[in-house]
Amino acid sequence: MKYLICLVFSLLLSACSTGFTEVKQVDDKAYLQLSGNIQGTILVLDNTTTVHLDSADTFSLDGETVAKFDLSVGSHQIEISRGQQVLVKRKIYVTNGNVFEVRVP
Numbered sequence: 001m002k003y004l005i006c007l008v009f010s011l012l013l014s015a016c017s018t019g020f021t022e023v024k025q026v027d028d029k030a031y032l033q034l035s036g037n038i039q040g041t042i043l044v045l046d047n048t049t050t051v052h053l054d055s056a057d058t059f060s061l062d063g064e065t066v067a068k069f070d071l072s073v074g075s076h077q078i079e080i081s082r083g084q085q086v087l088v089k090r091k092i093y094v095t096n097g098n099v100f101e102v103r104v105p
Helices: 002-016
Strands: 030-036 042-045 049-052 058-061 064-071 074-082 085-094 099-104
Touching (some): 030 074, 030 085
Antiparallel strands (some): 042 049, 042 074, 074 085
């Protein structure tokens, strides 16, 4: 009887084990997301690309206007200015699937 109970118990334990596989897909791009007061501001990316944020595609997130830009993976220099005043000047590093968020004052 003991052997039968042990056999049934071991069969129950082996039936409870299942295989689990997980597949993660990482985005091949990185993103720069600007939030805050972006009206009248200019983004200069890597001292070459200039974007007037008034004309950029924006969306609303938690009641704020947000602009999101695709970036290549790696190191970038960003500068955000309004008029002659530089508001943000940073060197950032982004990897695949990451979003680097900058709050514009």
